[in-house]
Amino acid sequence: MKIIIVGSGKLVYYMARVFTSKGYVTTIINGDTEECTALSRQLKAVVVLGDGSDPTVLEEAGAREADALLAMTSHDQNNLVACQLARKIYDVPHVVAMVTDPDNVDVFRKLGVKSVFSPTHVITALIEQQTSFDDIINLAPVAEGRVTLSEVILREDSPAAGKYLHELGLPSGTLIGVILRNKHVIVPRGDCRLEPRDRLTLISVPANQGKALRVLLGKRV
Numbered sequence: 001m002k003i004i005i006v007g008s009g010k011l012v013y014y015m016a017r018v019f020t021s022k023g024y025v026t027t028i029i030n031g032d033t034e035e036c037t038a039l040s041r042q043l044k045a046v047v048v049l050g051d052g053s054d055p056t057v058l059e060e061a062g063a064r065e066a067d068a069l070l071a072m073t074s075h076d077q078n079n080l081v082a083c084q085l086a087r088k089i090y091d092v093p094h095v096v097a098m099v100t101d102p103d104n105v106d107v108f109r110k111l112g113v114k115s116v117f118s119p120t121h122v123i124t125a126l127i128e129q130q131t132s133f134d135d136i137i138n139l140a141p142v143a144e145g146r147v148t149l150s151e152v153i154l155r156e157d158s159p160a161a162g163k164y165l166h167e168l169g170l171p172s173g174t175l176i177g178v179i180l181r182n183k184h185v186i187v188p189r190g191d192c193r194l195e196p197r198d199r200l201t202l203i204s205v206p207a208n209q210g211k212a213l214r215v216l217l218g219k220r221v
Contacts, residue, residue, distance in 0.1 A: 001025070004061050004092075006052030006082050007072030008035055013042070015070070020044045027061045053081035055089060063090035071097045076104045083113040148209050150202040152216055154194060160216040161198075166190035173205035174212040 002025040005012050012028060016039070019026045026045040029052040030036050040047040050057035052071065063069065069086040071079035079097040086092040095113060099105055102118040109116060154161045160168055165176065165188055179186040180199040186192065194200070204212050 001067045002062065002065055003027070004029065004052075004058075004063060004066045004069045004086075005072060006069065006079070007074075007098075008032055009074075012072055013039065015072070016043050016045050027066075029057060029061050051078070053078045053085065055085055058082070058085055058090060063092060066090070066092045068092065068094040068096070071095070073098075074100055076100055076108075080104075080108055080111065080113060083108075084111065087112065148204050148206050150204070150209065150213070152200050152202060152213065154196050154198045154200065154216065156196045157218070158196070158216060159218045160194050161196045163194055164190065165192050165194070168215055170215055171208040171211040173208045175203050177201045177203045 003019050004027045005016055005019075006029045008030050012030070016026050016028055020043060026043075027048060028036075028039055028043075028045055029048045029050055030039065031049070031051055033049060036047045036049045039045065046061070048057060048061045050060070052058065052061075052073065063086055066086070069083065069092045071082040073079055073082075076097075076099050079099065083095040083097045086095050094115065096115040096117070097108055097113050099108060099116055099118050105116050105118050170176075176188055178201040179188050179192070179194070180201075181195065181197075200216065202209070202212055202216070
């Protein structure tokens with residue numbers, strides 16, 4: 001797989017390091033001369049000095065052969081242009097944009113960049129869902145933020161403990177996809193009985209996630 005990352009900073013460095021470790025052909029477009037020099041020494045990646053929203057620079061970076069482009073600069077406008085050029089001119093199959101201003105998420109999607117993520121949304125969700133809920137292990141948005149995955153642990157006093165799935169009354173748009181019980185993976189059905197210490201993977205639409213967590217864990221969420 002050939003991946004182009006447009007941006008600078010530690011996030012770009014770590015992403016490129018992960019991609020190269022997996023054997024992906026990785027190219028970084030960065031506008032800072034000193035950072036380009038450092039990246040070329042630290043990573044097994046091609047580093048191109050320039051502006052990722054410039055078609056000439058994208059051409060030089062190999063956009064015509066790229067499988068994916070990630071626009072990770074701190075400037076939303078540049079990320080939007082880079083993704084649009086990659087799709088419309090170079091026919092890159094997968095483009096992903098980071099947006100600093102969460103209000104721009106819908107704007108990007110309306111302008112044809114469907115894979116958009118906002119660190120602000122992610123961090124806010126983590127804070128809201130985890131700082132007060134010790135029973136929630138992790139939370140991650142998927143499907144462009146339209147679906148959320150949460151892993152929760154049932155306690156002895158959790159209202160869902162001891163109940164069958166069909167008794168829970170989970171809100172619409174939510175379901176329990178997997179149960180991890182004593183290191184055994186269970187794909188549950190309605191007649192599956194939940195037990196204390198079960199680790200549940202909850203799949204939900206964001207609007208109903210809180211309701212589903214309260215059904216499972218009670219008022220402490």
